[in-house]
Amino acid sequence: MSAGPSLDEALEEASVGASVTVSGPATATGLRRARAWLTRAAEPGSVAFWRFVDEWGPVEAVRRLRAGSAPDAVRALVGPRAQQDATLADLARAQRCGARLVTPEDDEWPALGLHALTVAVAEEPGQPRYQSPRTVAPVPPVALWVRGAARLDELFDRSVAVVGARASSAYGEHVAGELGHDLAARGWTVVSGGAYGIDGAAHRGALAAGGPTAAVLACGVDRPYPEGHGALFHRIAADGLLVSEWPPGAAPHRHRFLVRNRLIAALTRGTVVVEAAARSGAQATARRAERLGRPVMVVPGPVTSAMSVGCHELLRDEALRAALVADAAHVVEVVGRIGADLADPPARPQQARDSLSDVAVRVLDACPVRRGVSAERLAATAGCEVVEVLRVLPALELADLVQWTGTGWRLTPRPGGAGDGPEGAGGG
């Protein structure tokens, strides 16, 4: 099936630092193959497994697992799969359906969003606590299988999760569709799980607005579940992305949906729950998002509807501090909320600048007039962390000081601005 070197040969090469990244499954580097191997070796969501990989690095972690020299707890997670190797087959299978493996070593790795999981797992106790099926440890993925043309980090940079019940009502689907449409029309990526009901309605609304949307799956990206959404997944892959932690061919086991949900929460700037029954999975997703520091938004509904009971429970939970949202404007108000760096949404830009924090002023000064640049570029120019830049950008945007061109950030053109010339559309 594969023309490349054996996995162990590739690992050997990688460990001595000989290889350079070349595209194509057969020529994948040892590091890439190690990551691919790890996605099949153990179920994601295990603290012990992630820590083992984090400690040794993926290449050495795989070598130790295959050599039987990993700790017992980690070896138990992998079992007989330690001696198997489907990496080249998996990579080839991904390539055939237009998918690829994205690893933390790649430029498009969504490091910022996943940072919340890295922070969260660091706070987990050394000895894993008893975990009920409902609680999934906040662990970063070792790699992501991604199907579609868009860059993973860019698509998720301004993204909102819209989730809810599969057994949704006509009301819920209508609202999810409107939200998906209006968020996409405002330049936000609508992220959901691709399920029937609310998920599907949100994806379709976004596609109807011509905006990108992403489905984070609990199975392989080559066989997205449910099959009845085949046409929808095809459109999502064409305009947006299908994303999964599991390798091609993986089946949508029940437990995987819960593991997947933590990824939806982490990758997005906030989660909107549209319809949820009492004590439902959508509620668990909302609480997970809150624990990851992501705002939770909830759409209310008729108190006579069983599919809104869970939503109202979330809104009544004072500890959760969920925001009631009735439309996309309310959602953008939350996910684009003024951060700790700015006091209030200022009425006039002239005054706005005076109230800016030190970092915000530096980011503003780093912003080009015409061509939009990435947050990473802004951070380099401003001399601060990317995370700081991303923290102040929403506030600067709300204050109408900077704008998103679709590909980057630039200063908002001022009417009569001296020597700014005509407004050029930001380049790629």
Add this chain to the structure above:
Amino acid sequence: MSAGPSLDEALEEASVGASVTVSGPATATGLRRARAWLTRAAEPGSVAFWRFVDEWGPVEAVRRLRAGSAPDAVRALVGPRAQQDATLADLARAQRCGARLVTPEDDEWPALGLHALTVAVAEEPGQPRYQSPRTVAPVPPVALWVRGAARLDELFDRSVAVVGARASSAYGEHVAGELGHDLAARGWTVVSGGAYGIDGAAHRGALAAGGPTAAVLACGVDRPYPEGHGALFHRIAADGLLVSEWPPGAAPHRHRFLVRNRLIAALTRGTVVVEAAARSGAQATARRAERLGRPVMVVPGPVTSAMSVGCHELLRDEALRAALVADAAHVVEVVGRIGADLADPPARPQQARDSLSDVAVRVLDACPVRRGVSAERLAATAGCEVVEVLRVLPALELADLVQWTGTGWRLTPRPGGAGDGPEGAGGG
């Protein structure tokens, strides 16, 4: 029309302390006639007028107004009405429709609820601020015209306002009716404004449960508005109360509804808004209730319904701290909420007593075993203020330590309690 002494003679008598209260319009005391006169002399809701009456007492206030020796600002409010006297006619007219004047001097005066207005007016500035038509000063009424057999204070002791839009939807009316029914079934008096839409549905729901309900009107209790609710008002007067600050015959002028709304907020333990359009009167009522220290509760609805937009605005207003309620149990949870005197709703009564505050223990000790007694009696026995008793009673009730017999408070009978004898129904 009247056989009694002239108003001025009656005031003269009252000012020398000669008279004793006797029932019947013609024999009304000077004090009672002074209160009746004041309800017709000026529109309620004026800080200056209320302070003048508070300073001089009603009898002397009326004498000064009639003699032209009141301050100009107050005289301007009364105008030529200073020389008119319809008190005996008003009292007779009230009597004919089964109504009476209730004054602060009467036992049934709802002093506790109105105390919030007394506190609020004390905080008003000496020079009245500019008041938009939407803002009404929080001023206590000088007296209340009441139609129906129930005691005013008892009916409002455990009461909840259920208010909302006149142009309500079928959904809103359904929910208001259910709430009215279920609150009445739990022993709470449902208070509203008697209007079409939500108000009417709430009243009807309470009546359907056989519970009392009260309509606080913006016109005379002998001609309740709207006329289309004639049969409903008749049933309310038969089982509950019609209440108004305006004398018999008063017309429902637009401004009076806003003035009336503060009374609904003050007289009840909390206000539930069922449906409200954007920037509507129901929102103003909710904000008024919050300023008077009354919890605001809001029923959500479909985000696609214009009649729920105002409700969602209220729930989105963080400063208001409105509680989302979906049913009567949620409402009772708020209005019967554990006060500052108790920590948590204790699971077992034995432990509950240990966590009681000093006042709560004294109130508990003052509670009789069989026959229910009033909060006033409890205060006298416990040696504390009535307001303190009323603050701890809900918590004691929630902890199942005391119970409301329908007419008074007593200890909750314990199974196997030593020497308590059979549980007697509380007397009148």
